[in-house]
Amino acid sequence: MLRKLMKHELKATARILVPLCLVLLFISVVNRFMYKVGPKEGIFMFINGFMFVFQIFLIFAVLASTIIFMITRFYKNLLSDEGYLMFTLPVKSHHLITSKLTVAVMWTITSIIVLLSSLLIAFATPESVNNFINGFKSNFAELVIAFDGNWTLLWIELISLILLSIVANILMVYVSIAVGQLFTKHKIIGSFVSYVIFYNAIQFLLLILLAIFSYTYSGSIDFTHALPRGIFPISISVLLVESIAFYVITNYMLKRKLNLD
Amino acid sequence: MNPILECKSLTKRYSGFTALSNVDLTLERGRIVGLLGPNGSGKTTLIKLINGLLVPESGSIRIAGMEPGVETKKIVSYLPEKTYLADWMQVSQVIEFFQDFYENFDSKKAYAMLSDLRIDPKKRLKTLSKGTKEKVQLILVMSRKADLYCLDEPIGGVDPAARDYILNTIITNYNENATVLISTHLISDIEKVLDEVIFIKDGTVTLHSSVDDIRLKEGKSVDSLFREVFKC
Amino acid sequence: MQWNIDSERPVYIQLLELIQANIISGNFKPGDKLPSVRDLAAEAGVNPNTMQRALTELERMELIYTNRTSGRYITSDIGVIKKLKERSAMNIIEEFLDKMKKIGFNEEEILELLTKALKEMRK
Numbered sequence: 275m276l277r278k279l280m281k282h283e284l285k286a287t288a289r290i291l292v293p294l295c296l297v298l299l300f301i302s303v304v305n306r307f308m309y310k311v312g313p314k315e316g317i318f319m320f321i322n323g324f325m326f327v328f329q330i331f332l333i334f335a336v337l338a339s340t341i342i343f344m345i346t347r348f349y350k351n352l353l354s355d356e357g358y359l360m361f362t363l364p365v366k367s368h369h370l371i372t373s374k375l376t377v378a379v380m381w382t383i384t385s386i387i388v389l390l391s392s393l394l395i396a397f398a399t400p401e402s403v404n405n406f407i408n409g410f411k412s413n414f415a416e417l418v419i420a421f422d423g424n425w426t427l428l429w430i431e432l433i434s435l436i437l438l439s440i441v442a443n444i445l446m447v448y449v450s451i452a453v454g455q456l457f458t459k460h461k462i463i464g465s466f467v468s469y470v471i472f473y474n475a476i477q478f479l480l481l482i483l484l485a486i487f488s489y490t491y492s493g494s495i496d497f498t499h500a501l502p503r504g505i506f507p508i509s510i511s512v513l514l515v516e517s518i519a520f521y522v523i524t525n526y527m528l529k530r531k532l533n534l535d
Numbered sequence: 536m537n538p539i540l541e542c543k544s545l546t547k548r549y550s551g552f553t554a555l556s557n558v559d560l561t562l563e564r565g566r567i568v569g570l571l572g573p574n575g576s577g578k579t580t581l582i583k584l585i586n587g588l589l590v591p592e593s594g595s596i597r598i599a600g601m602e603p604g605v606e607t608k609k610i611v612s613y614l615p616e617k618t619y620l621a622d623w624m625q626v627s628q629v630i631e632f633f634q635d636f637y638e639n640f641d642s643k644k645a646y647a648m649l650s651d652l653r654i655d656p657k658k659r660l661k662t663l664s665k666g667t668k669e670k671v672q673l674i675l676v677m678s679r680k681a682d683l684y685c686l687d688e689p690i691g692g693v694d695p696a697a698r699d700y701i702l703n704t705i706i707t708n709y710n711e712n713a714t715v716l717i718s719t720h721l722i723s724d725i726e727k728v729l730d731e732v733i734f735i736k737d738g739t740v741t742l743h744s745s746v747d748d749i750r751l752k753e754g755k756s757v758d759s760l761f762r763e764v765f766k767c
Numbered sequence: 768m769q770w771n772i773d774s775e776r777p778v779y780i781q782l783l784e785l786i787q788a789n790i791i792s793g794n795f796k797p798g799d800k801l802p803s804v805r806d807l808a809a810e811a812g813v814n815p816n817t818m819q820r821a822l823t824e825l826e827r828m829e830l831i832y833t834n835r836t837s838g839r840y841i842t843s844d845i846g847v848i849k850k851l852k853e854r855s856a857m858n859i860i861e862e863f864l865d866k867m868k869k870i871g872f873n874e875e876e877i878l879e880l881l882t883k884a885l886k887e888m889r890k
Contacts (some may be wrong), residue, residue, distance in 0.1 A: 362608055534583075730816050746775075
């Protein structure tokens with residue numbers, strides 16, 4: 275059932291996001307030609323400038339669409355009239371959540387990759403790529419030192435951090451919508467307010483934990499000294515607990531407190 | 536005797552307002568039952584409870600002896616009053632969707648009914664009129680081989696010819712193992728098709744009797760009795 | 768055929784009457800095979816259980832019989848149908864006489880009017 279839900283979720287989201295990404299990549303390729311090979315005088319100055327701006331615009335569009343779509347998809351498909359269909363399917367409520375979560379994570383990662391590819395395709399030159407890689411390496415070197423040269427641990431923690439933060443952010447949106455729908459006449463405001471509360475609660479929690487950690491290790495609550503050996507595991511733990519909590523709460527709301535109009 | 540629906544002391548409250556109060560109700564299989572009552576009487580609440588869209592405050596509700604959940608959703612086919620299909624999908628895609636999720640869905644039957652009502656499966660739902668969308672939803676619901684069909688106002692928004700077609704479909708779909716529960720205002724149109732009727736008022740069941748018994752005892756149609764009982 | 772069901776009287780009684788009327792008039796000929804309960808109900812626009820109830824009663828009255836393998840048939844027994852026809856006629860006549868008496872005619876006057884009406888009909 276979960277696979278079927280994911281398949282359907284992909285179909286529903288791909289019809290908007292795939293064309294958008296394709297257009298972006300296409301424009302990137304066009305821009306590369308124009309940048310490298312095309313004429314640059316006269317009217318082409320305007321056209322080049324326009325195409326450049328257009329590409330940047332599309333990059334923002336892809337990012338914004340992914341985020342907005344993830345939010346509206348959850349709300350529209352589960353808590354508006356379509357909810358009457360989804361919640362009478364013979365599937366468990368947590369499958370509904372998981373299917374949307376996985377596809378949303380997938381699209382987030384995909385859009386980031388497409389975004390980076392777009393920049394690379396249009397603007398990358400051997401020198402710029404080299405500069406970038408060198409800059410990346412030197413920043414990374416500092417991190418590796420902080421990790422006592424343990425590359426593997428660093429990569430594991432870094433990737434977990436990125437992945438978990440994507441998951442946790444998406445789940446924060448979901449739980450806010452799920453809690454917001456309890457307020458019959460004020461579902462959207464309820465969702466916003468819930469989001470603000472959850473967001474600030476987590477920030478607050480993170481701050482306190484980091485301050486405690488920093489104090490224990492260095493006697494000062496200024497935790498800029500405690501990075502990154504402290505920040506990584508603490509953030510990961512908070513994100514993990516946060517994700518599980520949000521998932522459980524969302525599931526409870528959808529299973530026992532569903533409030534379709 | 537294994538009833539398809541059993542409600543015992545079923546109660547549902549919404550922030551202070553009691554939508555259903557201690558409802559005791561049993562529906563046997565192989566019946567076509569009318570759920571009749573004014574707006575706000577608790578009809579939709581009862582149907583939502585049957586479909587697991589709401590959770591009762593107290594009391595119990597059992598479909599084929601089971602609590603509402605994944606297993607009951609397999610044997611209950613629900614037609615809500617709303618349009619619950621995604622606008623961007625084509626009719627054929629929706630049929631595929633139902634086929635995917637419901638084992639007991641008969642897509643051949645669905646396509647046959649679509650052609651009877653002259654609905655093009657290639658069309659996107661967005662392009663169909665409200666009445667046509669409702670017909671599509673009804674076709675989807677009736678193409679499932681379910682044990683309990685819950686139809687919420689199935690004939691309200693359609694033209695008289697389609698109305699006849701729908702009532703005809705309900706009759707020919709009949710099998711002695713399944714029950715159709717129809718919630719409606721249009722009683723006179725549907726009276727002859729019903730075995731039994733349930734009158735519901737302010738969250739309680741005030742009458743549960745067969746149509747012919749009512750006509751025999753009261754000497755009038757169910758529609759007339761309803762108007763009398765629920766006079767404003 | 769037209770299944771005219773009014774809204775005040777029990778449906779199954781009206782179905783009984785309608786089917787009987789059709790047997791008498793010969794629309795349903797003796798020995799005719801009846802459609803399935805569901806099809807008949809769909810044709811009449813009524814609930815299948817109610818149609819079943821009417822059919823069961825007709826079977827009890829021996830106007831219909833069920834062959835276990837091939838379905839339901841109108842009886843081929845002309846005698847039974849004739850009796851039904853007569854009983855139906857008697858009901859109409861009783862109703863007619865009742866109404867006429869209520870208006871104030873006596874038996875002789877009724878017979879006179881009847882003969883006159885029949886003569887008119889023949890023209």
